Amino acid sequence: MKEKxxxxxxxxxxxxxxxxxxAVAIVQQSGKPISHVAQEMGLxxxxxxxxxxxxxIDQGGGKQGALTTQERAELTALxxxxxxxxxxxxxxxxxAAFFARESSDPMS
Structure with a gap:
């Protein structure tokens, strides 16, 4: 028998x-690659x-149809x-089905 x-x-x-x-601001302002910033910040x-x-996306960039954070939250709530x-x-x-059966039951 195999053990997990x-x-x-x-x-x-x-x-x-x-x-x-x-963290995003550091990436955008420093011009450093994401991998370096992530490593420096422990992410x-x-x-x-x-x-x-x-x-x-939130700043108006990104692909057509991409959801902003606010739109994503609204979608989740909806x-x-x-x-x-x-x-x-x-x-x-x-x-409704239960009461319909009750009212049509001849034993009542």
């Missing part, structure tokens, strides 16, 4: 919007690259609301 080898992962770090903005290159990309409304609708459908 469990690799210990580093806990996921979180950064404030201010910390991200500071992963992929995280810093994503922050720079998102900051560019999806959450949609899920809640769909659950309420499904509940009401079931309740």
């Amino acid at each position: 080898v469990q690799m210990s992962q580093k806990p996921r770090r979180t950064f404030t919007a201010e910390q991200k903005a500071d 992963t290159e992929s995280a810093l690259r994503q922050w720079v990309k998102q900051a560019t 999806r959450k609301d949609l899920k809640r409304v769909e659950m309420e609708r499904d509940f009401l459908k079931k309740a």
Whole structure:
């Protein structure tokens, strides 16, 4: 029987919007490659690259149709609301079907 080898992962770090903005500013102002700035700041290159990309989009740059941070937050909130409304609708459908059966039941 094979045993699963469990690799210990580093806990996921979180950064404030201010910390991200500071890191992006360093990249944009210094002209240094993202890899060097990431290494100097103790960040992963992929995280810093994503922050720079998102900051560019937020500043009006980036690809056509790319979502700004504000639009992304709004989309997340709308999806959450949609899920809640769909659950309420499904509940009401079931309740309506239940009461329809109750009222048509001749044993009542």
